[in-house]
Amino acid sequence: MLAPSTSTIAPALPPLGSIAGKCTAPALATDKFGAILGRAGMVGTDFCYRKDEEIYGEGEPSEYVYQVVKGAVRTYKLLSDGRRQIDSFHLPGDVFGLESSPTCRLTAEAIVDTTIRLAKRSSLEQAAEVDVQVALHLWSLTAGHLRHAEDHMLLLGRKTAMEKVATFLLEMDRRLTVAGMMALPMTRRDIADYLGLTLETVSRTFSQLQSQGVLGLTGARQVALRNRQCLRNMDA
Amino acid sequence: MLAPSTSTIAPALPPLGSIAGKCTAPALATDKFGAILGRAGMVGTDFCYRKDEEIYGEGEPSEYVYQVVKGAVRTYKLLSDGRRQIDSFHLPGDVFGLESSPTCRLTAEAIVDTTIRLAKRSSLEQAAEVDVQVALHLWSLTAGHLRHAEDHMLLLGRKTAMEKVATFLLEMDRRLTVAGMMALPMTRRDIADYLGLTLETVSRTFSQLQSQGVLGLTGARQVALRNRQCLRNMDA
């Protein structure tokens, strides 16, 4: 349904045609993944995925753990009739696909052309068996994901459309604003499926915020926040 | 706002007046918490909490890890105006309050009179530093919570009222049906705040399922499922 034309010819795992070679790590305050790999005596391998290409699918055996080097990734679940809930957007530095179960519980797709560093799950687990620090780091990563999920459940279950959008904008502002501008990699539909809304409601809310002067849109995905305090108040 | 009268006189942590002494462990297929404590050379201490009594509050330092021995617990987040999102119901055998962060991110309350086994978080973490198996078990517990949260985000963001209630009933059926009957410990309001609905909608949906013969109600909290397959179909 949402499968891109490019992914049909891609192999099940590491796409053979998209090897990018080693990349330098992103400049992160705390690169936990790098620390983990270091302790485990491992090096990540980088691959490139094209826009809308699937990285792994729900139900597949979970063979790798992933870190975004460049680009953006969405992870989601589907209902049988195609309704989609995106649980997270993963941006450079973020680790995803870290399951303690043998199968993937979500589907992951590149939102734009994306470079991903990946490491074998089995190797990481072996390292965790030997080195307590690796195990504790992995726990810490999963705990971080749980914390985000807890916040997001409150949003999905109890916030209004305006509050959801305000929360989203503040989250993205924190994570990807450079020089006062936010370049959203995802579509209105992605945002809607993240917030439990329709794309029309997201669009209307953006427009409303713009007419109130809270927001500046220069192109649908180029956002400048003009009044963060106002958004924080809406955030409930 | 929702604080019970009994909790105002209760001390911040282990209520002094409610020591219950050691209890026998619940008969569980896999008592991970017991296994962890065993490996850590620890024994849990049991306390009793009265109905609606707070076990810990959001923002407090997280000093303990908890396991339900008998009864039921809700963990939730609040918005500033009192809107509540319950993220989980914890039943006998369940572990909760396991933060890898130093402060509690949720509030926990006893739904009914409840016996809780608790262990010091710092001791558990010390044990995890030394014994990899403890660290891996703690990770596994957090991963289980994350899995539930992922499923619940799909429910909150994308399911209809009927689908939410169907999912809830099947979850509770699995977790607390004995001899064909389910004794729900929680109120309609609790269920509503778990499913992101109002209590009236939950009540109406229960009534509708009863009139369809899917459900048998003998008292508002005594439920018998008469057609599980029908519920599974609604579950989407």
Add this chain to the structure above:
DNA sequence: CGTAGAATTGAACACTCTCAATTAGCGTGG
């Protein structure tokens, strides 16, 4: 029994969705 909280039920409303039409943005190729 009598009271208070819990649950049910009804009616009107509102927020968000659905369906539809229009406009904008962007990559491709003439």
Add this chain to the structure above:
DNA sequence: CCACGCTAATTGAGAGTGTTCAATTCTACG
């Protein structure tokens, strides 16, 4: 460079699911 075509985004109007407010009814427990 502009025309073309496709997808994304905006905007409007109407409908619907779930909410809100209110009135009973039920149930549990002194």
